[in-house]
Amino acid sequence: NAGVMQNPRHLVRRRGQEARLRCSPMKGHSHVYWYRQLPEEGLKFMVYLQKENIIDESGMPKERFSAEFPKEGPSILRIQQVVRGDSAAYFCASSPAGVPGEKLFFGSGTQLSVL
Amino acid sequence: AQSVTQLDSQVPVFEEAPVELRCNYSSSVSVYLFWYVQYPNQGLQLLLKYLSGSTLVKGINGFEAEFNKSQTSFHLRKPSVHISDTAEYFCAVSDYGGSQGNLIFGKGTKLSVKP
Numbered sequence A: 001n002a003g004v005m006q007n008p009r010h011l012v013r014r015r016g017q018e019a020r021l022r023c024s025p026m027k028g029h030s031h032v033y034w035y036r037q038l039p040e041e042g043l044k045f046m047v048y049l050q051k052e053n054i055i056d057e058s059g060m061p062k063e064r065f066s067a068e069f070p071k072e073g074p075s076i077l078r079i080q081q082v083v084r085g086d087s088a089a090y091f092c093a094s095s096p097a098g099v100p101g102e103k104l105f106f107g108s109g110t111q112l113s114v115l
Numbered sequence B: 001a002q003s004v005t006q007l008d009s010q011v012p013v014f015e016e017a018p019v020e021l022r023c024n025y026s027s028s029v030s031v032y033l034f035w036y037v038q039y040p041n042q043g044l045q046l047l048l049k050y051l052s053g054s055t056l057v058k059g060i061n062g063f064e065a066e067f068n069k070s071q072t073s074f075h076l077r078k079p080s081v082h083i084s085d086t087a088e089y090f091c092a093v094s095d096y097g098g099s100q101g102n103l104i105f106g107k108g109t110k111l112s113v114k115p
Helices: none
Strands: A005-007 A010-013 A019-024 A031-037 A043-050 A053-056 A065-068 A075-079 A088-095 A110-114 B003-005 B010-014 B019-021 B024-026 B031-038 B044-050 B056-058 B064-068 B073-078 B087-095 B109-114
Touching (some): A005 A088, A010 A019, A019 A088, A019 A110, A031 A075, A043 A065, A043 A075, A075 A088, B003 B087, B010 B019, B019 B109, B031 B064, B031 B073, B044 B056, B044 B064, B073 B087
Parallel strands (some): A010 A110
Antiparallel strands (some): A005 A019, A031 A043, A065 A075, A088 A110, B003 B024, B031 B087, B056 B064, B087 B109
């Protein structure tokens, strides 16, 4: 039973390029959450999605960032025109139901480095 | 607004010694409380959680935590640590009415167990 799968594990982009981060939730999980971890900081909530719906995007920057969780396929976090400040570890988590934080399973993260 | 404070950024300790990692939170509403562990290059794993009931919560790997409402604390303890406990530990809070999965994390405490 595979856990939450994130890829790529490491992603290097130059300023101005686009970054696409993928997350496949655990089997049977229909709720996906994205978090960002800056150096020396805790994880910060970005967005919460269910299949084909954004439920809470209160932690998403207003510009350049978007997320989707289509009916088929993984959840995608997309960052357009990346800047150095976007360099961070991005973690995805999934849960079987929307119980507050009770059964969140985290992936190993994508380390984004912007040159 | 909720917040989580982990008072120690780094805690060095010798093997088989007891350890306490401190966590304080602020919230105007009732909360759920969590401790997660992050081993190098891995995602977060849930150690234990407090949802309701007994204020002393036992988790995996011999860890336990006590919810103290009057002191708004949720300190993590282990009576005897192993080398394998070396990792970063995050305290997190979620309120009952908040966005499901929108956890507020502390900045983390790096536990370093020395032989």
